[in-house]
Structure formats: structure tokens, C-alpha cells
Amino acid sequence: SGQVRNMATLKDITIRLKSIKNIQKITKSMKMVAAAKYARAERQLKPARVYGNGAVALYEKAEIKAPEGVANKHLLIGVSSDRGLCGAVHSNVAKAIKAKIATLTGEGKEVMVVNVGDKLRNILQRTHSNYLLLSCKEVGRKPPTFTDASIVATELLNMGYEFDQGAVIYNRFRSVISYKTDEKPIFSIDTVANSENMGIYDDIDADVLRNYQEFALVNIIYFGLKESTTSEQSARMTAMDSASKNASEMIDKLTLTFNRTRQAVITKELIEIISGAAAL
Amino acid sequence: MMAARFLRRSIPVLRQARCYADAPSGSSQMSFTFASPTQVYFKEASVKQVDVPTLTGAFGILPAHVPTLQVLRPGVVTVFNDDGSAAKFFVSSGSITVNADSSVQLLAEEAFPLDQLDVAAAKANLEKAQSEMASASDEAARAEAIVKALE
Numbered sequence: 001s002g003q004v005r006n007m008a009t010l011k012d013i014t015i016r017l018k019s020i021k022n023i024q025k026i027t028k029s030m031k032m033v034a035a036a037k038y039a040r041a042e043r044q045l046k047p048a049r050v051y052g053n054g055a056v057a058l059y060e061k062a063e064i065k066a067p068e069g070v071a072n073k074h075l076l077i078g079v080s081s082d083r084g085l086c087g088a089v090h091s092n093v094a095k096a097i098k099a100k101i102a103t104l105t106g107e108g109k110e111v112m113v114v115n116v117g118d119k120l121r122n123i124l125q126r127t128h129s130n131y132l133l134l135s136c137k138e139v140g141r142k143p144p145t146f147t148d149a150s151i152v153a154t155e156l157l158n159m160g161y162e163f164d165q166g167a168v169i170y171n172r173f174r175s176v177i178s179y180k181t182d183e184k185p186i187f188s189i190d191t192v193a194n195s196e197n198m199g200i201y202d203d204i205d206a207d208v209l210r211n212y213q214e215f216a217l218v219n220i221i222y223f224g225l226k227e228s229t230t231s232e233q234s235a236r237m238t239a240m241d242s243a244s245k246n247a248s249e250m251i252d253k254l255t256l257t258f259n260r261t262r263q264a265v266i267t268k269e270l271i272e273i274i275s276g277a278a279a280l
Numbered sequence: 281m282m283a284a285r286f287l288r289r290s291i292p293v294l295r296q297a298r299c300y301a302d303a304p305s306g307s308s309q310m311s312f313t314f315a316s317p318t319q320v321y322f323k324e325a326s327v328k329q330v331d332v333p334t335l336t337g338a339f340g341i342l343p344a345h346v347p348t349l350q351v352l353r354p355g356v357v358t359v360f361n362d363d364g365s366a367a368k369f370f371v372s373s374g375s376i377t378v379n380a381d382s383s384v385q386l387l388a389e390e391a392f393p394l395d396q397l398d399v400a401a402a403k404a405n406l407e408k409a410q411s412e413m414a415s416a417s418d419e420a421a422r423a424e425a426i427v428k429a430l431e
Contacts, residue, residue, distance in 0.1 A: 054385035
């Protein structure tokens with residue numbers, strides 16, 4: 001019990017104030033950068049949404065689903081990125097994936113996870129490393145393109161994991177301040193071919209169906225990537241904005257403390273002088 | 281609308297159940313969506329006919345076309361609007377889905393309106409490609425070939 005806290009000296013407060021002001025500058029500029037990237041991502045999201053909805057239209061209209069009760073192999077593709085400081089974006093996707101893994105393994109089904117983005121890999125590797133099939137890096141620096149999505153899909157198909165159905169789990173962009181973790185379904189070629197409503201589709205041979213399915217997989221991954229980037233940039237903008245606001249608050253409080261301390265020091269010196277003079 | 285409801289209920293009877301074509305059901309218009317990853321050309325629009333080049337041949341798709349899935353080949357897509365005008369686009373690859381409710385989704389990996397393609401540049405690229413003996417010709421060369429065929 002020898003710890004005595006001296007009242008902060010003027011020097012200590014000055015150092016703290018300077019460092020917080022620097023941090024505020026940094027978060028402000030990060031917010032501007034995120035705002036610019038968000039504006040671009042949102043512009044590119046409009047056509048990507050029409051494109052992505054067109055890609056899943058078949059699954060919705062033909063009500064394709066895998067046969068119930070059979071031990072299906074599932075594949076989850078989690079979409080996030082490499083960079084942090086964007087709020088709860090990565091942890092939301094990770095939470096959704098962990099919940100799905102728990103449900104599926106509880107039902108005795110096999111499941112593997114492909115993650116796009118280092119942050120997601122870090123979170124999942126701690127507890128679910130044996131479910132990770134494939135990890136993709138270098139995501140988030142530049143806006144995602146169709147080529148990126150096709151690279152992911154190609155690698156995934158080359159891994160040879162014969163899944164029956166699955167989902168792409170991503171953050172769907174709702175507005176500047178809100179996004180929601182959502183999923184879009186993916187199916188294997190066999191599941192689609194054997195689905196009951198496929199009979200109405202005319203004359204489809206296996207090659208055409210395989211090409212079609214591979215293209216659809218790329219489209220859905222592309223759609224997830226585009227939505228995720230937009231959500232991430234808007235989340236980063238909000239996070240940096242609140243960080244700057246918090247920093248301003250701290251600066252205000254510290255400035256007040258600084259002034260009070262300064263006045264206290266001056267008063268103390270005056271008292272010393274006066275009492276010294278009075279002693280004469 | 282009533283006819284569409286009947287059709288939907290009667291579908292999951294047999295797989296591959298084919299019988300005489302039912303009377304054209306569903307809307308007499310198709311809801312046509314044509315997009316590339318970066319641009320939307322038609323979104324749930326009503327058009328008269330769409331001609332597409334697929335791996336199994338060229339299709340003309342009218343409203344109430346039988347449902348099908350096809351994969352596109354590099355070539356020209358022609359869209360005939362309701363007012364009779366035609367718009368041509370060059371597509372590199374992609375897929376087309378015709379659903380039972382007469383909605384058509386044409387998703388192209390790359391798509392350009394034909395008037396955006398410069399024939400002179402395309403010709404130069406074609407010669408360059410041919411002289412380099414490129415087996416997979418680049419898209420400009422293919423565009424030239426199609427445009428030549430149209431001329």
C-alpha cells in the first residue's frame with residue numbers, strides 16, 4: 001500500500017492531450033477514406049444486386065431444395081475481409097457460421113467452411129479450425145470484382161469437396177447505419193438436377209447444367225462480396241465517426257482539467273510568494 | 281392469373297412429365313432481366329422477343345416460352361422491344377434462365393451494346409490475334425467476326 005497517485009502535472013496532461021489530438025486526426029481521415037470507398041461501393045452495388053437476384057431467381061422460382069432426412073454435406077462460404085476497425089462486421093458473420101455449424105453437426109450432417117478474408121479466419125481458427133476447407137486472403141484492399149469471385153469459386157471446386165447444398169453468409173447492406181447478416185443458398189449440380197420442380201425445365205443435358213451451376217456459384221459469391229464490402233465500408237465510417245467524437249469529448253474534458261490544473265499551479269505559487277513575503 | 285395458379289399446382293406430379301402443351305398460361309408478357317456484374321441493361325422489363333446464342337444453338341425467346349436453362353456462347357444478343365425497336369448487345373459468356381412464370385434472366389459475364397464496339401479497332405485486334413495464332417480469340421476479335429457476319 002505504497003501507491004500514492006500524485007495529481008497529474010501539467011506536463012502529463014499536455015502529453016495526453018497531444019496524443020489524443022493525433023488520434024482524432026487519424027480517425028477523422030480514416031472516416032473520410034471509408035466514406036469515399038463506401039460511396040463507390042454503393043454505386044457498384046446497384047447493378048450487382050440486380051445481377052445477384054437474377055442468379056438466385058431459378059432457386060427461388062423452382063423452389064429447389066435438397067432432399068430432407070438424407071445425410072447431406074453442407075458447405076458454408078463466409079464473406080468478410082482482411083481489415084478491422086469496422087465494428088461488428090466480421091464477428092457477426094463468424095457468429096452466424098458458428099451457429100449454423102452447431103445446428104448442422106447436431107443433426108449429424110457434415111459441414112465445411114470456406115472463408116474469404118483473414119479476419120474471419122482468425123476468429124474461426126481458434127475454435128473451429130477442423131471445419132476450415134479454404135481461406136482467401138488479400139480481400140478488402142480493392143473493391144471486389146467478378147474475377148475475384150471466379151477465383152474463389154474455381155479454387156473451391158478444385159478442392160473436391162462434394163457438397164450437396166450450402167449457403168453464402170454475408171452482411172447484407174440495408175442503409176448507411178445498418179446492415180444485416182444474411183445468407184443465400186447454393187446447391188450442387190445433382191441436387192438441382194434431382195429437385196422435383198426441375199422436370200418442367202426443357203431438355204437440359206448434364207454439361208449445360210454443370211456450366212450453368214458453376215456460373216451461378218460465381219454469381220452468388222460475387223453478390224455476397226459486393227454486399228459485404230458496402231456493409232464493411234459503411235460500418236467503418238460509423239466506427240471511425242464515433243471514435244472521432246469520443247476523442248473530441250476526451251479532448252474537451254482534458255482541456256478543462258488542464259486549465260484547472262494551470263490555475264491551481266498559479267494559485268499555489270502566489271500563495272507561496274505571499275506567505276513568504278508576509279513572513280518577512 | 282388464374283391459369284398460372286392452376287399450372288403451379290399441377291407441376292410436382294412426375295419428374296420429366298411432358299404432355300401436350302397447356303394453353304399459354306401466365307402473363308402474356310415476359311419479365312426480362314439482362315445484366316452484367318457491373319451494369320444492368322434491362323430490369324424486369326417487358327419485351328417482345330430475345331434472341332440469344334447458346335452452346336446448343338441460337339434461341340428466340342418469346343413470352344410463355346417453355347422453361348429452360350441455357351449457357352451462352354460469345355455472340356450477339358438481340359432484344360426486340362414492345363415498340364418494335366431492336367437493341368443488340370455483344371456478350372462473352374453467361375447463362376439464361378426461362379422460368380415457368382415467363383420471367384427471363386439473362387446474366388452475361390461481359391456485355392456491351394454493339395455501338396460501343398469500334399470496328400476498326402476490332403479488325404486490328406483480330407489481325408493481331410490471328411498473327412499470334414491465339415486459339416482463344418479475345419473478345420474484340422470475336423466481336424469483329426460477329427459484326428462482319430451481320431454486315
